Amino acid sequence: MTSTPELGPVAYHRGEFTDARAAQLPLTTQGLHYGTGVFEGIRAHLLDSGDLAVFRLGDHLDRLLAGARLLRVDTGATRDQLTDVVVELLRRNGFAADVYLRPLAYKLGLLPGTRPGVGLTGVSDALSIVVSKLGDYQPPQGIRCLISSWRRPARSAVPVRAKITGGYVNNALALDEARCSGYDDAILLDDRGLVAEATTANVFAVRDGVLVTPPATGDRLPGITRDTVLTLAADLGIDRVESELDSADLLQADELFLTGTGCGVSPVVEIAGRPVGTGRPGPVGAALRETYDQTIRGRRPDTRGWLTTVALAEALR
Template identity: 80%
Template sequence: MTSTPRPGPVAYHRGAFVDAATAQLPLSTQGLHYGTGVFEGIRAHLLDTGELAVFRLDDHLERLLAGARLLRIDVGATRHELTEVVGELLRRNGLATDVYLRPVAYKLGLLPGTRPGVGLSGVSDALSIVVSALGNYQPEQGIRCLVSSWRRPARSAIPVRAKITGGYVNNALALDEARSAGFDDAILLDDRGRVAEASTANVFVVRDGRVVTPPADGDRLPGITRDTVLTLAADLGVPTAEAELDGTDLLRADEVFLTGTGCGVSPVIGIAGRPVGDGRPGPVSTVLRDTYDETVRGRRPGTRGWLTTFALEEALR
């Protein structure tokens, strides 16, 4: 007795829902050659109701569209239309688990009459979105970080406040350096020697019960999870501040943690071979991690409309 093969993963690709395994791009794709694209990482969590709740979808899509405008990319859809695409993509894939969404808008091909070379005008645009199952991947006991020898580019060199694909070679080099040396992640400094961010996350320290993170207007991406954690800390009565940090501040901190869409709130228990605090996740990091997890899973009241829910029953049937 044979069973009907389960359909493969579905992607949204250049205006249509397609089989993700067979979607193709021309080898001449400009975004591949020059890194002229912008992307987002978006999480959706399975609720106790059986729905998928996408966290701060509007904010992620607004940032995607802002980055696309910066690179003269016409996404071809409004934020409302992209929300509908995301919902349909989740329903078509029918993944009854926590998932990760990766939209990427990019330069595609030279338009007739455009001279070859690096450019943003005279090039067609495209949008693709893929979805995959993704649960928590950071160890509960915390992570260890290396302070990278690679420096974060200045915002005068590349717009670091947008998630530009080509700029992430810097992040990849730093993370490769850290993992090759036996660490879990890298913390990058800026060209002045101040803490910029981790490979794909913002950095926080806790000292004397106060949570401190570098200002949002520096050479770093002001993360959506960063903003969420600052808001949750205020709700919990935890004092917060924005201030420049250097490597010594990391080593003197009672606690250090990272925040990002992928890692959530991730306590750092060691930096450059030295323990942070007593080498275990601290009380402030732990309560913020738990509160964030309850928030994204809809188990905490007052989530400020941060959750956009989509039913999966139809797709699963």
């Protein structure tokens, strides 16, 4: 298990490939001061062939570009051009291992004549992408979660369908609370007291063999991995329903697990100091975890075009 990301030597920064450790930004960068940026977390996994497969790259780039439009950030590239950049970046770094990609589109500096302040117009834009070597970092035996005292902001306050950098202070506070209390992660409720999401993942429960997850219309990011798991559940014939959950539903569930680009399908074996079900990963979550792993590693037929293959043979030395 890899817990500490190893940064790749090459980054894509403001229109060119460059030394990742030499890339710099001015101290006046607007995205740093005001959280006016959007990002994505994208995974690529090592295939049995020795190549890499980026999982659902197009969907991630679509979400990045949609979030950038929301913040009036011009990335200077189309989805197809960004796809080419990602593929070339992976080739140049040449990691023959599971990796994590982090594209970041953000507000850079005030244009001449623009008055200082929190604004989205009159500010230049930038795009940077880094890649890190990163394997599984959640233990397969399951994690322990706290129900956070921090609430998820309403989508009327902060857009939830984009990964806006400034909004993640909420996630950081909740995760800090959980870890300081001896837990691995936190599950946040919304202002109605209903389950929103974990700090960087969506929440699934299993009750009487039925898979339940909150609907995508609430105060939560409708994750790409969430959508993947719902699709795979249908393939496996698992009954599933999108329905709101509250704290009691979590405490009474037979199984709980989280889904996200970073954590994949991660079983939760304890919630708020109580064991979930038997206190071990359950059969439904285990089946979905195995099927998900086979899917992202190309060991199942890619009938949905989810994988973008990157040949590494020429890049490796």
